Structure formats: C-alpha cells, structure tokens
Amino acid sequence: MRRLLRFARNDKGNNEALIKKRNQPTLKFRLAKRETTNDMKGMTIIVKKTTQLIAGMIFIYGVYVIVHGHLTPGGGFAGGVVIAGSLILITLANGGDFLKLIKEESGTTIVESLATILVITIAVSGFLFGTKIFFNNFLPKGIVGHLISAGVLPLYNIFVGTEVAASIFIIFLSLVIFKEESKE
Amino acid sequence: MTAYIMCFILFLVGLYGVITRRNLVKIAVSLSIMEISTFLFFALIGYIDGGVAPIVDPADPVKIYVDPLPQALVLTAIVIGLATTAMLMAVIIRLYRKYGTFDIREIKKLRG
Amino acid sequence: MNPLIPLLVVIPLAAAFLIMIVGRFIEEFNKYFALLVLLLLTFISFYFLCTTGGKITVYKVGGWEPINSIPIGIYMVLDGFSVILVCIINLIGLLSAFYSISYIRRYTAGNYFYALFFLLIGGMNGVVLSGDLFNIFVFLEISVISSYALVAFGVESNELEASFKYQVLGGIASFLILFGIGFIYWKAKTLNIADIKSAFGSSSDKTTYLFIQILILSGFGLKAAIIPFHAWLPDAHSSAPSPISAMLSGVFIKAVGIYVIVRLFFNMFIISEPMAILITILGTLSMVIGVFLAIGQWDIKRLLAYHSISQMGYVVMSVGIGMILLSRGVKADIASLAICGGLFHLINHAAFKGLLFLNAGAIEYTLGTRNLKGMGGLAKSMPFTSATSFIASMSISGIPPFNGFFSKLIIIIAAVMAKFYLLAILAVIVSIITLASFLKFQRYAFYNKADDTKDQNIKEVPFPMVFSMVILSVICVLLSLLVFPEIRHAILTPAIDILTDPAKYSRSILVQ
Numbered sequence: 158m159r160r161l162l163r164f165a166r167n168d169k170g171n172n173e174a175l176i177k178k179r180n181q182p183t184l185k186f187r188l189a190k191r192e193t194t195n196d197m198k199g200m201t202i203i204v205k206k207t208t209q210l211i212a213g214m215i216f217i218y219g220v221y222v223i224v225h226g227h228l229t230p231g232g233g234f235a236g237g238v239v240i241a242g243s244l245i246l247i248t249l250a251n252g253g254d255f256l257k258l259i260k261e262e263s264g265t266t267i268v269e270s271l272a273t274i275l276v277i278t279i280a281v282s283g284f285l286f287g288t289k290i291f292f293n294n295f296l297p298k299g300i301v302g303h304l305i306s307a308g309v310l311p312l313y314n315i316f317v318g319t320e321v322a323a324s325i326f327i328i329f330l331s332l333v334i335f336k337e338e339s340k341e
Numbered sequence: 342m343t344a345y346i347m348c349f350i351l352f353l354v355g356l357y358g359v360i361t362r363r364n365l366v367k368i369a370v371s372l373s374i375m376e377i378s379t380f381l382f383f384a385l386i387g388y389i390d391g392g393v394a395p396i397v398d399p400a401d402p403v404k405i406y407v408d409p410l411p412q413a414l415v416l417t418a419i420v421i422g423l424a425t426t427a428m429l430m431a432v433i434i435r436l437y438r439k440y441g442t443f444d445i446r447e448i449k450k451l452r453g
Numbered sequence: 454m455n456p457l458i459p460l461l462v463v464i465p466l467a468a469a470f471l472i473m474i475v476g477r478f479i480e481e482f483n484k485y486f487a488l489l490v491l492l493l494l495t496f497i498s499f500y501f502l503c504t505t506g507g508k509i510t511v512y513k514v515g516g517w518e519p520i521n522s523i524p525i526g527i528y529m530v531l532d533g534f535s536v537i538l539v540c541i542i543n544l545i546g547l548l549s550a551f552y553s554i555s556y557i558r559r560y561t562a563g564n565y566f567y568a569l570f571f572l573l574i575g576g577m578n579g580v581v582l583s584g585d586l587f588n589i590f591v592f593l594e595i596s597v598i599s600s601y602a603l604v605a606f607g608v609e610s611n612e613l614e615a616s617f618k619y620q621v622l623g624g625i626a627s628f629l630i631l632f633g634i635g636f637i638y639w640k641a642k643t644l645n646i647a648d649i650k651s652a653f654g655s656s657s658d659k660t661t662y663l664f665i666q667i668l669i670l671s672g673f674g675l676k677a678a679i680i681p682f683h684a685w686l687p688d689a690h691s692s693a694p695s696p697i698s699a700m701l702s703g704v705f706i707k708a709v710g711i712y713v714i715v716r717l718f719f720n721m722f723i724i725s726e727p728m729a730i731l732i733t734i735l736g737t738l739s740m741v742i743g744v745f746l747a748i749g750q751w752d753i754k755r756l757l758a759y760h761s762i763s764q765m766g767y768v769v770m771s772v773g774i775g776m777i778l779l780s781r782g783v784k785a786d787i788a789s790l791a792i793c794g795g796l797f798h799l800i801n802h803a804a805f806k807g808l809l810f811l812n813a814g815a816i817e818y819t820l821g822t823r824n825l826k827g828m829g830g831l832a833k834s835m836p837f838t839s840a841t842s843f844i845a846s847m848s849i850s851g852i853p854p855f856n857g858f859f860s861k862l863i864i865i866i867a868a869v870m871a872k873f874y875l876l877a878i879l880a881v882i883v884s885i886i887t888l889a890s891f892l893k894f895q896r897y898a899f900y901n902k903a904d905d906t907k908d909q910n911i912k913e914v915p916f917p918m919v920f921s922m923v924i925l926s927v928i929c930v931l932l933s934l935l936v937f938p939e940i941r942h943a944i945l946t947p948a949i950d951i952l953t954d955p956a957k958y959s960r961s962i963l964v965q
Contacts, residue, residue: 267474274471277470
C-alpha cells in the first residue's frame with residue numbers, strides 16, 4: 158500500500174507530493190501548476206492591517222474570559238470559541254495557499270490531542286495525590302474572589318479552552334482544505 | 342407562561358423546517374433551531390421568584406440565587422449541538438461534491 | 454468505591470487521543486496499541502463479571518458525599534445488569550478491532566478510524582455505567598456522533614447519503630431525550646436515577662407523567678430502532694465498514710437503546726399497565742414487520758440489518774410481557790422468566806449478529822460485491838467463512854443445540870405460561886420465516902453452483918479476520934451453556950433481581 162508522506166515545495170517553486178511504498182524508495186510526484194484562484198487569496202491591504210490590529214485584542218479578551226472562569230461567567234468553552242474566532246479572522250484576511258494550510262492543520266491537531274490528554278491526566282491525578290478519588294479537587298482552595306483560588310478549576314479551564322479553540326480552528330481549516338483540494 | 346409558549350412555537354418552526362424544506366442546508370439549520378428551543382426551556386425551568394444571577398460576590402453574600410444547575414446543563418448541551426451541526430455540515434459539503442446538487446429529492450440512491 | 458469503575462470510561466478516551474498524536478510519527482502504532490488497550494478493558498470487565506454477585510457498587514465521582522441524604526454528586530453504578538453489557542461491549546469491540554487489522558487496508562485514514570472507534574467504546578461504557586440522567590445523555594451523544602462519522606467513513610455517495618439520513622433522525626431523537634430530561638428535572642428537582650424514583654412516588658400528576666414516559670420511549674426507541682422509528686437502520690448498517698456494522702448492530706442498539714429503556718422503565722418510573730401494553734405491542738410489531746421486510750432483500754447487509762430489527766422485537770416483546778405481569782402484581786416468577794429470556798436473547802444476538810456481519814464483510818472483501826445473485830459456490834474456496842456462517846445462521850433461526858434455540862424457547866414458554874397465546878404463535882411463525890430467509894442466504898452465497906465465467910482465484914480471507922470469526926462462533930456455541938441453572942444463577946439472576954424488585958435499586962444506592 159502506498160502512503161502519502163508529505164507535500165513539499167521543490168527548488169523550482171512547484172508543489173510536489175512524496176509517496177512511499179513499503180520497502181521501496183520514495184517517489185516524488187509533481188503536482189500541476191495551479192493558477193491562484195479567487196478563494197483564499199488574501200484580501201486588500203486595508204483589511205489586512207485592520208485585522209492585525211484587532212485580532213490581538215480579541216485574543217487577549219479570550220484569554221481573560223478563560224482565566225477568570227471561576228469568578229465571572231464564561232469559562233473554558235466560551236473563551237475557547239473567542240480565541241478560535243481571532244485565529245479564523247487572521248486566516249481569512251491573509252489567505253493561505255495549500256501547503257501552509259496543511260501544515261497548520263497537522264500542528265493544530267497535535268495541540269488539540271495534547272490538551273485533551275492533559276485534561277484527562279489532571280482528572281486521573283486525583284488518584285495519585287491526596288485522596289484516592291477520581292476527579293477530586295485536591296489543590297488548596299484559596300479565598301473566595303481571588304484569582305488564584307478554587308483548587309484545580311483554573312487549570313481545567315485553561316486546557317479545555319485551548320482544546321476548544323484548536324477544535325473549532327480545525328473544523329474551519331479542514332473545510333477550506335477540502336474545498337481547495339477538490340479544485341485541482 | 343408566555344415564555345413556555347415561545348419555546349413551543351420555536352420547536353414547531355424547527356419541526357416544520359425539517360419536514361418540508363428541500364435544501365439540505367435548510368434542513369440542518371432547522372434542526373439547530375429545534376435544539377435551541379430545548380435550551381430555552383431548560384433555562385426557564387430554573388427560575389425562582391426574586392432570584393438574581395448565581396455569581397457569588399464576597400461583599401454581599403446573602404441573596405436568593407436562581408438555580409444554577411440547568412445553566413450548566415445548557416452549556417454542555419450547546420457544545421453538543423455545535424458538534425452535531427459541524428458534523429452535519431461536513432457531510433453536506435461532501436454530498437454536494439458527489440451528487441452536484443443540494444436538492445434532497447435527487448439524493449435517493451439507497452432504496453428498498 | 455472501587456477505583457476501576459471510572460477507568461473503564463477514561464482509558465478509551467485517553468487512548469483515542471493518544472493514537473491521534475503518536476500515530477502520525479510511528480507507522481503501525483495504531484493497530485497494536487488498540488489491541489492492547491482493548492485487551493486490558495476486556496480483562497477489567499471480566500474481572501467485574503466474576504466478582505459482582507448481587508451487590509450494587511456505587512462510585513461517587515469527585516468524592517461528594519450526600520448531604521441530608523440527598524445525593525449531590527455524579528454517581529457511577531455497577532450492578533448485575535450493567536456488568537453483562539460492559540462485558541458484551543468490550544469483548545465484541547476487541548474482536549472487531551482484531552478483524553479490522555486487515556480490513557482497514559482498503560482505507561487510508563487508519564488513525565482516525567481507531568480514534569473514532571475508541572470514542573464509540575468509551576461513550577457506550579459511559580452510558581451503561583452511569584447512575585445519573587444527564588450523564589447518560591452526554592455519553593450517548595459522544596458515542597452517537599462517533600457513529601455518524603464511522604458510518605460515512607469510506608466517502609462514497611451511498612455512505613454519505615446513509616449518514617445524512619441517520620444524522621437527521623438521530624438529531625431529532627437527541628432533542629426528544631433532552632426535552633424529556635428537562636421535564637423530569639422540572640417535576641422531580643433532581644437528576645439522580647435512584648432519587649427520582651422516590652420523588653415520583655408521591656406525585657399524582659398523571660398527564661405529565663404519561664407525557665414524560667412517551668417522550669423518553671420515543672427518543673430512546675429511535676436509537677434502538679423499534680418499529681415506527683426504524684427508517685435509518687437499513688441504510689446506516691449496510692453502508693458502514695463491516696467491523697463497524699458488527700459493532701453497531703451487535704452492541705450499539707442494545708447499549709444505548711434497549712439498556713436505557715429497560716433501566717429507566719423498571720428502576721425509575723413506576724410501572725403502569727398502559728405503557729407496558731404499548732411496549733409489548735411495539736415489540737411484536739417490530740418482530741413481525743422486520744422479518745417480512747427482510748424476505749425480499751438481495752443485498753446481504755440489508756438483509757442482516759432488517760433481521761436486527763426483528764430480533765430486537767423479540768427482546769422488547771419479552772421485556773414487555775414481564776412489565777405487564779409486574780404491573781398487575783401477579784405471577785412474579787413468570788415475569789422473571791420472561792425478563793430472563795429477553796436478556797439471554799440480548800446476549801445471544803450480540804454474538805451471532807456480530808458474526809454474521811463479519812462474514813458478510815469477508816465475502817465483500819474477496820468478491821467485491823454484496824448482491825446475492827452474483828455469488829455462488831463459496832463453500833469450497835472459503836471453508837472457514839462458510840462454516841462459521843452456517844453456525845451463525847443456525848443460531849439465529851433457533852435450531853438446537855445452538856444458543857438461539859434456548860433463548861427463543863424461554864421466551865415462548867414465558868408467553869404461553871402468561872396466557873398470551875397470540876404472542877407465542879407469532880414468535881414461532883417469525884422464527885420459521887427467519888429460518889427460511891437464512892436458508893436462502895446460505896444457499897445463494899455458499900452452496901450454489903459457481904458460474905464458470907468468473908476468474909477462479911478466490912481464496913480465504915487473511916488470518917486476523919478468520920481468527921475473529923472462529924472465536925465468535927466458539928462463543929456462540931458456548932453461550933448455550935447459559936441455560937443450565939448453576940451458570941444462569943451466577944450471571945443472569947442478579948440482573949433479573951434488580952429489575953423486578955421495585956425498591957432494591959434506589960434503596961441500595963441511597964444508603965451508600
């Protein structure tokens with residue numbers, strides 16, 4: 158069975174695909190030269206500069222909603238959606254060609270899976286430290302109303318927020334990649 | 342009482358959309374509207390007369406709060422609704438590539 | 454507070470995401486890791502089977518103890534009925550994963566397949582082990598969304614259309630379930646199953662109670678494919694890849710459909726006669742209409758999917774007979790016999806329907822077609838497949854000494870002893886028609902004369918597929934030993950006791 162290793166860009170600037178069969182050397186296939194289509198080309202320079210200003214502020218707001226999840230309404234999920242919104246905004250405004258989107262997607266998948274495994278690790282670590290109960294809140298709980306309090310809850314919020322942001326970004330990216338690769 | 346009737350009307354609108362619309366994307370959106378009516382119903386259940394939002398303020402601790410449990414349930418259910426809608430949209434886009442149309446009357450290869 | 458109980462849910466979820474990370478770097482990691490994890494889960498579930506007698510184990514997640522004897526935490530409950538289903542889920546999952554080692558070569562995204570498979574198993578374990586109503590909903594949604602993606606796995610036009618139909622109907626079902634949970638919370642102010650029973654005992658609002666019961670029955674009945682709600686099952690189960698069809702039809706419609714209906718109607722609601730009669734009528738209709746729709750099918754997997762509807766009708770009908778007798782308050786031993794027959798048929802159906810779907814997958818793997826008219830003469834060239842298929846067909850038709858015979862016998866005897874003669878006659882007629890349908894399947898697929906116009910290099914399927922099928926057929930034969938009283942008392946009687954005793958479940962949980 159042949160297996161697709163990766164896409165790459167060779168010296169002449171064309172896209173190529175590397176395909177490997179078991180016990181045989183790697184083959185390189187050159188993909189057809191694509192005329193840049195109208196979709197996923199970047200927008201005009203006014204939109205690009207405006208989003209560069211605003212996306213940073215949206216990101217900081219999302220982080221605020223996540224970290225204060227035990228004091229104000231919000232928490233992991235809502236903050237994660239806001240962060241994903243800022244990432245989607247940057248991708249829409251700057252466009253992106255095929256290879257860059259694929260690299261972003263594989264990196265984001267690893268971030269998402271890692272964040273979920275960390276959530277499960279914190280839940281299981283109630284077994285090891287403190288009392289032997291699953292999902293227990295075992296770090297010291299501080300004073301009500303302070304930022305660093307409520308035991309293990311802010312950690313949960315942070316990891317869940319990261320995971321939700323990565324998931325929604327991946328949904329967006331995979332739909333765009335599907336549209337791109339079916340145009341060839 | 343009128344709030345509950347609003348929930349019921351939203352549910353009927355969603356059900357009408359799922360049954361009678363021919364476009365695939367409209368069916369997906371109507372399904373989403375049906376689920377939203379359930380979230381509204383859940384949030385209305387937990388209301389206690391004279392209660393305020395359940396956020397603990399250290400300066401003024403003694404109050405009557407509304408029931409926070411249905412609000413947590415609605416948050417979880419919204420996430421689940423998002424996942425369902427995303428899954429449906431992905432399948433719809435791939436269906437469009439295969440059949441070339443969004444019309445549900447054309448997509449009937451499986452019969453019997 | 455046994456610490457192994459939440460591990461049955463956490464291990465599949467962690468394994469799914471671990472496969473997504475490590476599977477990108479190491480090539481053959483996903484298959485063998487999946488096998489190891491499923492082997493571990495099967496060991497844990499069989500350990501529970503041997504040590505849980507009649508006692509109910511409760512795990513309070515997070516360590517929240519009851520205040521004023523009102524339970525405020527999330528409970529995970531393991532009793533005699535749950536442990537049977539946990540064993541079925543993990544064992545058939547292990548055999549399907551072993552089968553898919555060589556079946557998955559047709560697809561290129563092996564990582565995603567195993568990740569979704571583990572989410573399916575983790576979700577089903579969560580549904581079966583939870584003692585809390587909203588927890589059932591959350592884990593139900595996890596496993597159902599994974600099954601939507603798995604049905605559409607090889608993205609051809611048939612599979613996408615089947616997945617779309619499945620998703621719309623499944624979305625309506627989830628909405629109905631959520632609506633029912635909302636009503637229950639409104640009336641009972643709590644979400645713990647054991648606590649709702651004591652809260653509903655003193656209520657007298659008959660109309661709301663009936664409305665809630667009908668909502669829950671419709672929602673979960675759509676997941677279990679009882680007869681007015683069966684429209685998604687033939688398309689979805691025939692278009693999925695074969696190990697997933699075996700999991701869906703053999704385990705999924707039981708764990709998230711029949712299990713929840715039986716648990717909620719026996720342990721949470723107070724049994725009333727109109728609902729019991731309604732459940733029995735729905736079961737009988739499923740049994741009869743399913744088998745009549747299955748006669749004219751020429752596609753192997755659609756035939757097997759329609760027979761799934763019919764066999765689930767058997768289980769629901771016998772559970773309904775038990776409910777009718779319990780609601781009248783007479784003849785508790787005949788009610789126990791009917792429920793025993795239903796549960797026994799549930800276990801048997803998982804074994805032989807899984808085996809039949811794996812056989813259909815093996816035939817499709819070698820020949821590339823699913824149409825019965827285009828096959829013939831496979832008995833010589835595929836000996837293992839034809840032998841195991843013969844055993845499975847005889848089991849589902851109810852031929853002694855295989856396991857289907859004993860479970861159908863118990864159901865028919867219970868129906869006769871309870872004086873429901875019409876149901877017993879219908880059960881016998883449906884069994885005879887099932888036998889006719891499977892004899893057609895055997896003849897056209899295996900024992901016909903082969904056309905000489907085909908090329909003759911049909912050989913047996915690879916070793917992992919053969920191994921799974923042989924193990925399942927051995928289990929099919931061994932399960933007929935469950936009818937003996939000693940083994941039955943060890944496995945089935947604890948489950949029946951919890952279901953037929955109205956107060957035992959809630960009393961045991963609220964005390965701990």
